[in-house]
Amino acid sequence: MAIEYMGFVESAPVSFKIGPAKKKCYIHNALLEQHFKPLWDFRNNANREEQTEVLSNIEEETFVRFVEFAYTGSYSVPQPVPFLAMNGSESLKVSENREPSKDFELDSEEAGIVPPPEDVSLGDMVEEPPYEESPAAAIDSAVDQQWGTWGVKKKKKLRKQPPKFDPWQEPSTEPVLDDGPAAEDAPEEFDLQQFERDSGPYRENGAVKDRQNKKATLWKSFICEAKTRVLPPWEPAVSTDDNLDFAPVLLSHAKLYAFSNQFEIESLRQLALERLRLTLARFGLVVEHINAITQLLKYAYTVGDAIISASEGGHAELREMVIDYVICHVESLVQDQMFLDFLQEPGLLSRDLVLKLLLRLN
8 A cells, every 4th residue: 555655744643532441542634534534534524422432342452453554554463372371280489498308419429529548547648848949049039020131131133144155166167047037027918819719709518608797797796786675475473382372363353354344444454354364274273272263253243243234335254254264164163162152142153154064065
């Protein structure tokens, strides 16, 4: 959803009193008028009693996710919460004054203590006499400490002497050849033909290829770095951990779908429906997670269905998607007593369930 920020940053924010506590939530007025016209009309045209009745039934977390979507085009999903500990046992507490158990006492060998040999008595052990420094050495040490390095001559470094001339040595009869300047000092002659061979096309395995010079190589490297960081696609938070309750995760999408359907926010409605379907597709349905599906089913057929039915042109896609999932896992859901109790309540669930079960018959 493209948003023209310059069109609303200078507009004043407006407030909505959300939930039973009527907590104030703010959003820019021009943003509502540009992209969420039905909600903007409801705030400005509906009477106070109607606004209070409608907004008090909206949860604060749902409206905050809508505001997040209005500014960013996405919304955050709550994390699964751990179940409350049932029949929890107290943690083991260790007393600080508890004496160590005798079962865990270590003998001297395990503790690293080496006892003295038994055949040697203390009387046989002879102490070494203390070291006594001679008087001359003591005087030299005192002098060195007092004067330090003063008066000590430094040793001169020996320089490499040239060979001595021997007048009686016979001169060498070998001729001395002049090799001229060294090869590394000689200027390198430019070879035009070699340059053309290095930079021009060449033949490899019968195919003619072009050599790339340094300019082309640098430009290719520059083009390869000219890219933007691509954000990873949204992934649902799913797990088979039986200690986590996924009902808040599933219901967050369903409630946001009902809110967007109520105020005709098509882009948010489709996004919430797609994320809920993806979450259910990756969902690990263990025994402890069945109750979360039952809560989603109950919301889709009671609270959410009432909100959608009250809105003009309401869509029943939420209810249809949830019942399709239930049909695929009905053998697991019948283990939940809440699911069986909900089947006995009046409503459309029993009819939809029977019609969908017909699709499973061979």
